[in-house]
Amino acid sequence: ATGAMGLFLVDVVDDFDRLARAFQEKFNQKLNLNDSYRSFNDQIKIKDKKLKEGKGGEAAKPGTSNHGWGLAFDFSTHYNGKEGFESETFDWMMRNAPRFGFHSPPILRDGADTDESWHFEWININKIWS
Numbered sequence: 247a248t249g250a251m252g253l254f255l256v257d258v259v260d261d262f263d264r265l266a267r268a269f270q271e272k273f274n275q276k277l278n279l280n281d282s283y284r285s286f287n288d289q290i291k292i293k294d295k296k297l298k299e300g301k302g303g304e305a306a307k308p309g310t311s312n313h314g315w316g317l318a319f320d321f322s323t324h325y326n327g328k329e330g331f332e333s334e335t336f337d338w339m340m341r342n343a344p345r346f347g348f349h350s351p352p353i354l355r356d357g358a359d360t361d362e363s364w365h366f367e368w369i370n371i372n373k374i375w376s
Contacts, residue, residue: 252282255316258347258368262319265346272338273325280364281320284313304360318367330363331356339366347373 254262269277284292289308296305305311312318325335343349347370354362 252279252319253316254282254319255368255374257370257374258317261347261368261370265343265348268342268346269335269338272342273335275325278322279319280322281313282318283316284311286314289314304362312367317371318365320362320364321366323363331361333363336363344369 252262266277286308289306289311293302293305293308296302306313308314321335321339323329323333323336325333328334330336339348340350343366347368348366349369350363350366354360354365356363
């Protein structure tokens with residue numbers, strides 16, 4: 247199903263849309279996505295590209311990515327001349343995204359082996375099974 251600007255598992259859409267509205271209210275700009283759902287073939291292409299660049303650890307093994315399940319998104323952290331972990335948008339997402347059911351996995355945060363300030367995942371998996 248389609249969220250405000252990406253493809254997600256249908257159970258994720260309402261939470262993402264609420265997050266996107268709150269983000270827009272705060273920053274007066276859309277929550278711009280660089281990526282959301284990735285097909286299995288896209289996951290293979292991304293992994294192959296990263297391996298060729300010597301950055302194989304930056305992409306999940308195809309079939310294991312939360313992007314492939316429609317549970318994750320990558321957003322543009324660029325705001326007010328800063329980006330990544332230094333941006334106000336990343337800081338706001340860290341403080342507010344959990345209220346909407348999303349988080350930045352600790353393994354992908356600043357100082358971790360793979361730094362991905364732009365990656366957030368849906369954490370309300372229990373909603374699917376209830």
